[in-house]
Amino acid sequence: MRKRNIIFASLIGVAVLVFVLSIVLFSKGSDTYKLTTIKQAYNVLSLVNEKDEIVIPIYSNNKKCDFVDKKKVANCSITDTLEDNVFKLSLTDITSSGNVLKISGEEFYEYEYHFTFLGEYTEEVRSLIDKAYLKIELKEKEVRLCIGSLSYYKVLNYGDGINNLDLVCLKAIVNELDDEKTIVGVVMGLKNNSYDGLTISNINLLDVNLKASSGEIKIINEVPSSTDDISALLGYEYKVSGVAIDNALDISLDSYEVKYLLVPLKRVGDVYTNRFGLQIDYLINGKTMTYYLDDFLYFKANQNLKLEDFEIFTYENN
Amino acid sequence: MRKIRIFIILFAFVSLLLSSFVFFNAYIKTGHDNFQEITFDDENVVLLVNRSKDEIDSAYKKIGKKIFGWSTYYFNINSKAEYVGDTLMSRSNRTGEVLHFSYKLREEDFKTTSLKLSAGIDVKVTAQNSKKTLSGVINPSFGVNKTNSTSNTKEEITEFKIDLAPYTRVSLRISGDCYVTSGVSKYYLFGIQMKKGDWERIDVETMYYELYEEILER
Known part of the structure; x- marks a missing residue:
């Protein structure tokens, strides 16, 4: 009878130990x-x-x-x-x-x-x-x-505060490349808001992954649709990969004149981007001024994430 | 004094009549809030709002009978279209000074899914991924009696500062591609038709944002 009690007590002890250990392991989570x-x-x-x-x-x-x-x-x-x-x-x-x-x-x-x-x-x-x-x-x-x-x-500062240069239109040209919607160009309407003439000397995209191909900027008369083919708009086969033609700009705007520009983009980085700011330098009365737009979301699409895009790292839990 | 009172009552009555006239005539061209225009790639496809009563009635007759659950006839499934959405933001400067302002756009300002249901049905249409075929087709959802509903999950915020010249208006509008599915459904219980209705779902694929400025008259 005594022996049976000892076995019974031992079994209860083992069960309690297993229960406690499982709680400890469970609360700690995986390693x-x-x-x-x-x-x-x-x-x-x-x-x-x-x-x-x-x-x-x-x-x-x-x-x-x-x-x-x-x-x-x-x-x-x-x-x-x-x-x-x-x-x-x-x-x-x-x-x-x-x-x-x-x-x-x-x-x-x-x-x-x-x-x-x-x-x-x-x-x-x-x-x-x-x-x-x-x-x-x-x-x-x-x-x-x-x-x-x-x-x-x-x-x-974000500009001269006088508002000599005005952005009257901004939109993206988005084409499908390798089954992925990609920003290939920006259409911008620029207006000279002063009594003096001014000259656009530089357009810079504030994102390391994209560059304006300034040598290929085209002055357009009509604002195209966001889905228009960039090659058709430029009139020649345009590739978004490759080296940007980095010419100095010399686009003049008379007093209160508006010009619409098609700015072709080159993808120079690996990261997909759909939003970025702009820096536009211009000359007026012998002075260089800068216009900034801090952020703009150009488009959004349901893009599928590719498995190879993920780098997964494993760490020990402490 | 009495004449003034009569005049006020008459004025109020006429105003009420006019406002109800405006209210009853204020309809959305596409039948969906946020969507001003929808143009299908396939010219033969039309929106539910443009289908005739006869067309809808004959579609009901094409629905197969069931013992239990929903049975549906589709007018179109995931038909590709281009849309013009609402103006998301519009700001005017009617002063003689440059106006500096900061604008924050939340994605929730424009819904990526729009569901239009006729009053007779309350259903959840499953068509999340526009490129996939419909799965689950149409599921009854009792309890809440919604006639129109929208949903959105992921959010992206953009915030920009802009200088607005005197007597100008700046606006932000949206356009893009979408997929449209529409049909008519009947709900059966022990082979008896309990409910019926027409519905249409729009799944937005892309959103293109356009900032533009206009000159205001002085």
């Missing part, structure tokens, strides 16, 4: 987790005295990973491949968006990392990183994820 990002073109244009914020979505297959715990994050920065350019960031928040991304049947949960740029500037800055990495240092490890590109511009 590893995977992280990935969708590569995007991150563009910033602001005044030198303005604070900049950036939100970067990161996807994890494990909701209980240490990486989503703000308290465990020590330092954050955006760098280029060789870490020659480093933008120090302050992590202000980590939020779960509730979006789920499925990669090869596996669910990845979206977390939005909210950062503030820490640098202070007194002069204009122009920093272009075609392959940008987000580096997050936790107490025991470091995570480095390619987030796409960063085009970072700090300017002293």
